[in-house]
Amino acid sequence: MQVQGRTVVQMMFTKYYEKFSRIIYVERIDAREIGIVPFSGSMSRHMWFKEISSFRKFLREETPLHCYYSVAYYRDPSARMGEKGWIGADLVFDIDADHINAPCRPEHTPWRCKSCKEEGTKEVEACPVCGGEVDSRKWFCSSCIKAAAKEAVKVIDVLREDFGLDDIRVSFSGNRGFHIRAVSDEILQLGGHERREIGAYVMGEGVEIFGKRGIIQHIRNVRGGAWVRMPTVRDGGWKRRIAEYLLRAIEEGEIFHGVGEELKRNLKLALSGEAKPHMLVGTKALRRIIKLAERGLAELGGKIDIVVTEDIHRLIRVVNSLHGGTGFRVVPLLEAEVASFDPFSQAVVPFNEAVRIVVQYPVPRFQLLKKSYGPYHSGEEVELPTHAAVYLILRGMAVEKRESIE
Amino acid sequence: MAANIEFLAKYPFTKSGVSFLRKLKVPLEELLQPERRAVLNAAVVRLEQAAGIKPRSVKRAVDYLSEFLSAYVALWMVLYTKNRLLKERLADYESWRFLASSTGEPPDVLLQLAKEYDIRVAREEDELQMHFTSYLRLTRRFSAPEWRLGNREPRKGWVRISWRELRRLLSEAVRLWIVSIEREVEWLPEELRVKADKVKEHVERTVKAKTLKTRGQLPPCVEEIKQAILRGEAVSHQARFTLTTYMLSRGATVEEIVELFTSVSDYNPSITEYQVMHIAGLKGSRIRYRPPSCKKIKLWGLCPIKDGLCRFKGAQ
Numbered sequence: 001m002q003v004q005g006r007t008v009v010q011m012m013f014t015k016y017y018e019k020f021s022r023i024i025y026v027e028r029i030d031a032r033e034i035g036i037v038p039f040s041g042s043m044s045r046h047m048w049f050k051e052i053s054s055f056r057k058f059l060r061e062e063t064p065l066h067c068y069y070s071v072a073y074y075r076d077p078s079a080r081m082g083e084k085g086w087i088g089a090d091l092v093f094d095i096d097a098d099h100i101n102a103p104c105r106p107e108h109t110p111w112r113c114k115s116c117k118e119e120g121t122k123e124v125e126a127c128p129v130c131g132g133e134v135d136s137r138k139w140f141c142s143s144c145i146k147a148a149a150k151e152a153v154k155v156i157d158v159l160r161e162d163f164g165l166d167d168i169r170v171s172f173s174g175n176r177g178f179h180i181r182a183v184s185d186e187i188l189q190l191g192g193h194e195r196r197e198i199g200a201y202v203m204g205e206g207v208e209i210f211g212k213r214g215i216i217q218h219i220r221n222v223r224g225g226a227w228v229r230m231p232t233v234r235d236g237g238w239k240r241r242i243a244e245y246l247l248r249a250i251e252e253g254e255i256f257h258g259v260g261e262e263l264k265r266n267l268k269l270a271l272s273g274e275a276k277p278h279m280l281v282g283t284k285a286l287r288r289i290i291k292l293a294e295r296g297l298a299e300l301g302g303k304i305d306i307v308v309t310e311d312i313h314r315l316i317r318v319v320n321s322l323h324g325g326t327g328f329r330v331v332p333l334l335e336a337e338v339a340s341f342d343p344f345s346q347a348v349v350p351f352n353e354a355v356r357i358v359v360q361y362p363v364p365r366f367q368l369l370k371k372s373y374g375p376y377h378s379g380e381e382v383e384l385p386t387h388a389a390v391y392l393i394l395r396g397m398a399v400e401k402r403e404s405i406e
Numbered sequence: 407m408a409a410n411i412e413f414l415a416k417y418p419f420t421k422s423g424v425s426f427l428r429k430l431k432v433p434l435e436e437l438l439q440p441e442r443r444a445v446l447n448a449a450v451v452r453l454e455q456a457a458g459i460k461p462r463s464v465k466r467a468v469d470y471l472s473e474f475l476s477a478y479v480a481l482w483m484v485l486y487t488k489n490r491l492l493k494e495r496l497a498d499y500e501s502w503r504f505l506a507s508s509t510g511e512p513p514d515v516l517l518q519l520a521k522e523y524d525i526r527v528a529r530e531e532d533e534l535q536m537h538f539t540s541y542l543r544l545t546r547r548f549s550a551p552e553w554r555l556g557n558r559e560p561r562k563g564w565v566r567i568s569w570r571e572l573r574r575l576l577s578e579a580v581r582l583w584i585v586s587i588e589r590e591v592e593w594l595p596e597e598l599r600v601k602a603d604k605v606k607e608h609v610e611r612t613v614k615a616k617t618l619k620t621r622g623q624l625p626p627c628v629e630e631i632k633q634a635i636l637r638g639e640a641v642s643h644q645a646r647f648t649l650t651t652y653m654l655s656r657g658a659t660v661e662e663i664v665e666l667f668t669s670v671s672d673y674n675p676s677i678t679e680y681q682v683m684h685i686a687g688l689k690g691s692r693i694r695y696r697p698p699s700c701k702k703i704k705l706w707g708l709c710p711i712k713d714g715l716c717r718f719k720g721a722q
């Protein structure tokens with residue numbers, strides 16, 4: 001039954017915060033700025049709570065659609081931006097499946113033709129019926145999240161191994177990616193520029209593959225080739241990663257047409273640190289090795305949103321709050337859980353009361369809590385458990401069927 | 407190792423230097439006494455060298471104490487002028503002076519100097535490492551690829567560096583130290599005031615911003631870089647590259663672009679000219695570089711538009 005003025009989304013969020021606000025946690029909340037987006041109206045920033053209990057009470061009473069906290073610590077979090085007294089900030093990384101071209105994407109890209117209104121759920125460039133322009137929506141599946149999780153694992157490895165940062169907090173963003181937050185006094189006061197450089201490092205940006213200071217270090221040219229120093233697994237930073245990548249490529253038989261067996265053997269010994277890394281390599285073989293190393297760098301570079309990392313005032317989602325674009329929970333994760341995390345079962349908060357919705361946009365088949373739904377066509381009216389209905393409503397794919405109140 | 411006066415004369419802008427100065431408590435008026443004139447003269451020479459009026463030299467003409475004091479008097483003269491450009495010039499000069507003075511210093515002295523600037527370095531036998539937080543702070547302005555963290559081998563937060571590189575990084579610490587001084591000097595003896603104003607005028611005259619002949623308005627990112635350069639700020643390599651390629655694409659000549667760079671504190675006419683000509687495809691590889699894409703500019707942190715509403719978006 002519908003209560004006038006309150007949507008099913010609001011009701012679900014209210015019930016969630018009434019029941020689960022005790023698991024909401026923001027470390028050092030007294031030094032953080034809090035921001036919320038209410039169900040109606042625009043974002044409110046510069047909020048401050050002295051204790052977590054008062055914030056939990058606020059959530060129970062106000063039920064925001066989105067809630068955030070600042071990665072920065074301030075002397076006066078409720079003051080205006082320039083007057084807060086910035087003390088420092090955690091180092092954050094945002095990984096979004098949207099920035100990763102997962103191979104499954106064409107399989108679930110809903111679209112509708114702007115001219116003839118034909119629609120479908122698999123990616124098309126133009127309308128297959130009339131050839132007209134189509135309006136596409138983004139959709140994410142478990143494989144997309146797996147791809148994002150892989151990136152998160154890479155970022156964590158770099159933070160630990162290269163930067164020696166051990167206190168790392170990871171959470172599922174509540175939508176299609178992960179947030180990684182490194183907490184340490186050492187990085188607290190880094191400026192935006194330094195954070196950008198760390199982000200660029202994680203991405204592999206600016207890494208020279210071949211050259212005087214390159215991963216494959218050019219020593220001197222000789223007729224038909226060059227003396228080079230190969231990276232080894234005993235090196236640090238990107239050298240180690242590329243050495244491991246090239247070794248894997250040799251072991252998997254990927255290296256290379258036109259490279260002799262003897263060179264492969266020597267290369268393997270050099271890369272694994274069992275022989276001197278200095279080698280004489282022919283021009284053709286060297287070109288192939290460089291190309292493979294470049295591919296390795298592109299694959300191994302973490303796909304992060306660098307704008308988030310460099311922002312020393314950034315707001316990020318409160319852990320265990322609900323995401324206003326999906327209704328999913330922002331789930332804190334142990335590092336070991338990241339790779340196998342499935343938000344479609346682990347981030348869904350079960351609310352099983354049936355709700356009728358009207359589909360507004362073609363919905364591909366999807367799973368929530370191990371149960372399959374869809375595909376649905378526009379105009380279709382379906383009855384779904386609250387958590388599934390809320391998911392489609394918040395994704396902009398459906399609206400709640402409102403019964404008239406007489 | 408306690409800092410002696412010889413050390414302080416070489417490295418005045420250090421923590422030890424500041425505390426020594428505090429203990430001395432020399433009133434400025436006392437420097438006007440005939441027996442202290444050497445300090446004033448040395449300070450003026452120092453400032454004139456910083457401003458490019460006289461050629462640079464680290465040759466010591468006075469005793470250690472006067473040498474030490476002259477460094478601070480030169481700084482006070484700059485602070486009195488409230489001229490940012492002159493402060494940048496002095497910072498750049500003192501950084502150069504540090505580099506020249508520290509040639510051949512034994513490792514222990516260099517490690518002591520690192521402590522003076524709160525730079526985290528660790529030495530294990532012959533290997534020298536710097537913590538990445540110090541490294542990133544000090545290499546911020548360095549444009550050569552070898553300084554990029556990606557071309558280093560950080561392990562557990564530590565970056566291996568050579569002793570030569572440590573000297574270079576320490577000299578940058580000196581520059582940052584001076585640039586970050588916000589103190590104002592309200593009073594100077596008449597004689598020094600006149601000298602300071604003269605040097606300031608010289609710097610302003612030589613770096614007078616020239617309006618480039620460009621058609622229409624510049625994109626906000628390029629405009630911001632141009633303004634920073636006109637203010638005499640030492641902007642990043644990527645920012646300089648962006649400005650140069652964009653100006654070239656808008657028909658500016660090499661001379662016009664070189665002239666624009668005369669205001670930066672580390673300006674060197676021959677290097678600037680070569681680099682602009684290189685980007686224009688007139689020297690070196692003969693490749694004419696195109697302005698970077700919006701994506702690159704964002705990645706380099708040079709895009710000032712946060713809401714994505716840039717009317718120049720994608721225009722090159």
